Amino acid sequence: VPPRTVGEVGEIDLVARIVEILAEGVPLSDAVKVGPGDDAAVVRCDGDVVLTSDSQHEDVHFRRAWIGARQLGRRAIAVNASDLGAMGSSPIGFLVALALPPDTELGWVEELAAGLREGAQRYGASVVGGDVAAVRERIAINVTAVGERHPDVTAGRDGARAGQRLFVSGWPGRAAAGLRLLQAGAPVSGAEAETCVRALLDPMPPVAFATAVAGRGLVGAMMDISDGVALDLGRLCRASRVGAQLDGSALIDDPLLASAAAGLGASPRELVLGGGEDYGLLCAVREGAEDEFHRLAEEHAVIVRAVGEVVAGDGITLSVDGRAEPLAASGWDHFA
């Protein structure tokens, strides 16, 4: 018996099955007043509403040969949670719009739904609604995340000021190394390779840390790093009308990345600056707030590293071996 496809199952039963999986073992949070199944979802919100939306398109953002459906579900949630965290907000709920070719296997969609549920559970949140559409080819998954934030909290890109030190969280560059490993087509083996591929496929953005940092007003500006440090720092600097000096050695202070890059014949610096899909944070920490910032990082088990400083002016310079040179805002252009 061939596996059943979503075309055979039909829209009504497919949606019912997805809703069932999303609810398995997960009581809807008290904040959810109307969950999946009505015209729209209703959630209680104390404070301001924070909203972000991101799509994952097959053969553009993911390949089914590289990522399992469950991991893909978790990832589609995580990349949106990352944006909320960078605004100092944590998720209350997620909307998921699926576009599926009729020949998509039901089992694959069931695993995807389980991954979406697991991804949302990481934040004590749930999938509260969505939409399913039949398309001709190639799967697309759009996720909208909604969070709440105290009206006094700000964590935009526009508050960086000269003198603030720049920090990154996590290990930027590893996801880009993971992508190159998958693109090379060789089987992924060894702890280093597996770590890099996992950084790409199953990112764990530090949302609780980000909300704590923003809630205490420790950062002048904060954003998530999704398109490489160079492009994203350029965005932060433009929004804040400042420049930045990056410390080239601090930026690549990651032996695991160095080793993975060597295996790939790649430059660790290029992976950090021009890669993408890291979903860590880029923070301009207020002067005098660094001790508290480090304390919170430790409390949340998040790795943070000082990689430079905000300066007056409008360019980014990169110091390498004592020489400072201007940095081109290279990075990920989805249409390039």
Next chain:
Amino acid sequence: VPPRTVGEVGEIDLVARIVEILAEGVPLSDAVKVGPGDDAAVVRCDGDVVLTSDSQHEDVHFRRAWIGARQLGRRAIAVNASDLGAMGSSPIGFLVALALPPDTELGWVEELAAGLREGAQRYGASVVGGDVAAVRERIAINVTAVGERHPDVTAGRDGARAGQRLFVSGWPGRAAAGLRLLQAGAPVSGAEAETCVRALLDPMPPVAFATAVAGRGLVGAMMDISDGVALDLGRLCRASRVGAQLDGSALIDDPLLASAAAGLGASPRELVLGGGEDYGLLCAVREGAEDEFHRLAEEHAVIVRAVGEVVAGDGITLSVDGRAEPLAASGWDHFA
């Protein structure tokens, strides 16, 4: 000089251009604390947050030969606003995720952005954020609408009770007639044909009326009609654990539809019951609330028609020429 494509323009300039168009002549509402351009949007919300998401896929939900980019933008907003209205909520903001092949003309995207802006303006709302992705082929537009609602308001599908009369707003069936006209491929001419095609391409869901009706507690259950009256009434009845009796002649009391259907060789009843894309309301009005319901309809210039009654039990019957027969829950299955 050939028209510029989004691939030539690149992601950064494309997003900047879209954001510029979205803001033209539209001051962001006071409710919008952070608009497009940061990691996420922030809107102020008094009450509960209402959320819905819907995608429009090229060659599935629209064809570029049939609908202009500006109209498509308005439509993508309207179908989401319709779902919010059916929950008794009006839009505060919209998130738009665009998937565009690199060869999409910039001018087309500019018109789409203008249409999105116009669509949001109808509700005093604006596009507060989104996402642009490059895909291989076929445009996709995902819109998420966020609205607010007083915590005491309910307007779900599950509150219909025996004895309540069923009303539809607008002219269900005309959009389905419009679709058949376009599918027939003949040039659309004549006031009737134009009205039906406009009903399909430029729906105007009665959001203000819906929120007024829900806010005053006039309806036991309410939903928008997007997949045909039969399928949607079936959903409402299942959610409310009731049955319904439909009046076959009231359902097709629309001379314009009758005439358009005759021209198509189609049955008006089938267009109303099994069509779709109407984006009017289906309401089970509380006993004693009908006068107030009619008064609000008049105040909002919305046409409403009684088409049947909620009954105990679990089936839908359709009375035609004095004979009542069971109604199959036919309607729009996107995977069928």
